[in-house]
Amino acid sequence: MKKFSILIAGGGSTFTPGIVLMLLDNLDKFPLRKLKLYDIDKERQDTIAGACEVILREKAPEIEFLATTDPEEAFTDVDFVMAHIRVGKYAMRELDEKIPLKYGVVGQETCGPGGIAYGMRSIGGVLELIDYMEKYSPDAWMLNYSNPAAIVAEATRRLRPHSKILNICDMPVAIEERMARILGLKSRKEMTVRYYGLNHFGWWTDIRDKEGNDLMPKLKEHVAKYGYVVNDGGDNQHVDASWQDTFLKARDVYALDPDTLPNTYLKYYFFPDEVVAHSNPDYTRANEVMDGREKFVFTECKKIIENQSTEGSALHIDEHASYIVDLARAIAYNTHERMLLIVENKGAISNFDPTAMVEIPCIVGSNGPEPLSIGEIPQFQKGLMEQQVSVEKLVVEAWITKSYQKLWQAITLSKTVPSAKVAKQILDDLIEANKGYWPELH
Template sequence: MEEKKYSITIAGGGSTFTPGICLLLLEHMDRFPIRKIQFYDNFKERQETIAKACEIYLKENAPEVEFGYTTDPETAFTDVDFVMCHIRVGLYAMREKDEKIPLKYGVVGQETCGPGGLAYGMRSIGGVIEILDYMEKYSPNAWMLNYSNPAAIVAEATRRLRPDSKILNICDMPIDLEEKMASMIGLSSRKELDVGYYGLNHFGWWHSIKDQNGNDLMPEIKKHVAANGFADALSKTNQHVEQSWIETFSKAKDVYALDPDTIPNTYLKYYLYPDYVVEHSDPNHTRANEVMEHREKNIFTICQNIIDKGTAKDGGFEPDAHAEYIVDLACALATNTKEKFLLIVPNEGAVENFDRTAMVEIPCYVGINGYERVVQGAIPQFQKGLMEQQVSVEKLVVEAWIEGSYQKMWQAMTLSKIVPSAKVAKQILDEMIEANKDFWPELK
């Protein structure tokens, strides 16, 4: 029997992460053979620069793979096996507003946490649902692997609005941290770890980490995290790490101190130490500015140089190591590997003392029929209390989007642990509404 080859559409073809994902797909064609890669984006000019450079790379390195790029949904989503979706509605110009508006009021300004994350969620819901509908219309048997942020809000929206769709919501941040933990204790890969994890996206904890023989690795990892957060692994797992990330990885030791029985996701610093974050933020120059000045500029310069030279040889493209997780996931769905992944899925009892309808991030086994949850049992009161507050925020945002409700969006902002009062929540919301008038549904 001839080996099946897969057709991939990358939704968000103009993203600076797209070349790295494309290269990673090509690196793993021995186990995940590809016949076609297509880019889709509604920003024609931006996508064209990324796509033309990738087209040159593919012709030189994988000429057997059909390649195309388009802004037409029917072309993009016809004859597709997998859609890999990583869109950013509003681009980095809107991320900058997500970060800077809250900081004006002394509130954390962050891409996925607090008011900035809620604003981004209101922009993302419609875009992800639109792409999911295109896929189901033109390739109803395809799977969508969604890693568009803010993943928690997007996942809740897809649960509410498209409950029967073939979509897996994922995030690579826990993968990065698991690589760091493996490196701390001398292992070569996170795949040597067997983990227990529970939480919401960007809001979770490891409660068990063992090796493949069942030996408990938590005590040794905890020693590192208690002393230096995740910073012990930086020199081994990252060639170039920006100062803002070094601070985040280091601050994990203070987050860990709140509950030494578990190991926290680094994003919890925004909820548990918001005063520290605001004090260490520049309201005039945020993470969005860093990305635009460095990553955005560098990738588009690389792409333009490849286009100008007509060759990608020594062009500077590098595979995105985190994207290996996405290839593993696609392989599991395609070939029934039953590999274990952290996914964002409806709880339905996997965390037994928590809302059954919550979109929780937990380990799942993945095969051709989708996923099977790995039960994590009951969770401690501290984590349960934090998660109940945060999941209510996420649900209220989705309800606000569906109903066009100003009241529910104000409630969501007020309930966010990062926001100090209903007054401040309203001030931020009113300014966010004006900033997002081209992206949000009208709120009444």
């Protein structure tokens, strides 16, 4: 059986140890010969890599391990690049969230002006990774789950149309795992779903078990009362109070269109006033993460390095990241697994822009994804998606042409922003904050 060489780009991420543990847990399905970490921040990566080295020595000493800041060393001889980079790290995320809130606008990592700011930083970073991969390992595939996935996907469609990059998001996976728990199923893989939308902006229209029984009525009954809240202690990642609020809020989002089940992120577009009212402009989600997961992961990694042992370590497998292995396996072994990916529409949603990057079920094999046909979508969703896809396209256009005007239009068009005046105020603050990260706009 062929063994694979994997590069994790964004090696200094707090998610890297969970992903490494997940990969090691799946070696029977997806064997590895080499695992590499790449990051431009050596200090951050060294801590994560030091712990990963100990983990590998204990669990799979036969796998060659390397952490590097040198692109040639990183990208040479790899089969898959798993990319989760955050350009500007949490310090910039904090500004993405706090600057809009100053003007009474949603401050969120991927939605509204914060997502636009993050997108303007991410485009160059992801393109750089693609170029390294194509130079040093031209046959490799990039599995990208760097946010904001919608803007990144549009940028790669425009600027690297022939590159072997697949854009995927874990939010539908996380919600489907909750659905499975609501239904009393062992795993989301016992469900076959139909879903359409844009990234962080979509709806489930049909969910069945493998026998074809309709599971929607039972799910709708639960969501109408409790949203996606499941009190069974089965989730390691989304435990903070802010996530619980988000899962509960899904019941109000659902009420707008009870024919479908919504992605949780729609709350930022449908209830921006409530989101702002519940936000603390001095302590946002970025602060929660820095004080929570960030400290936890780095403390645990330092302990592992100090003890040269994982004994007593509280780091856990990122179970729901196993969709990344499913995607890699689908390409490597031509499994034809059905997965939600972000792909060019090309008529899959028949009454929607063919060039839009939509999130829909695809059958994945060694040639990449084959999107399934969705057909026509209702006016409500179509209108929302057309507005949002226009925001994403304008952001990418602004990045390419370095246009202040286009970026102002993008922020004005976001459903989270009340007026062009407020959009301009936010934009001017974001430009100031993102010096050195964004192209210089004119």
